[in-house]
Amino acid sequence: MKQCNLNLEEEGVKRKLQLQELEEIRNEAHENATIYKDKSKIFHDQQVSRKAFVVGEKVILYHSRLKLFPVEIQNLKMEKKFVVNGHRLKPYYEGFSVKKVEVIHLKDLIYLV
Structure with a gap:
């Protein structure tokens, strides 16, 4: 060591400073990742549609094995x-009103060129 002109105390202090800088960088990266995850969760939660079901309402059930949002239904x-996963339920709409439909035949159309 003496041949290389190295002072062990100075080098030890430099090494400790480098380790402290690395720890600060790691902590900053962790904070940034946490902020990103929080923002992503907020955005995702805004995009998810909330479903509210009423007792007696008819629903359509897709095949589901998960029980993330348990809902009790009856046939x-x-x-x-x-009990089924509530995310797999969709409201069932029945009784759409039938309106009078006007029929237009293609042979009656006049083409403008």
């Missing part, structure tokens, strides 16, 4: 109740 034909 109209059977009295059996079971």
Whole structure:
């Protein structure tokens, strides 16, 4: 060591400073990642549509094995109740009003060129 002109105390202080700088960089990266995750979660939560179901309302159920948002439903034909994932339910709309439809035949159209 003496041949290389190295002072162990000075080098030790420099090494400690380098380690402290590395720790600060790591902490800053961790804070930035946390901020990014929070912003991403807020954006995602805004995009997710909230569903509110009323007792007695008809719904369509897609095949589901997950139980993330448990909802108890009952089949109209059977009295059996079971729990399903609420994210897989969609409201069932029935009884759309039928309006009078006007029919236009293509042969009656006049083409302007």
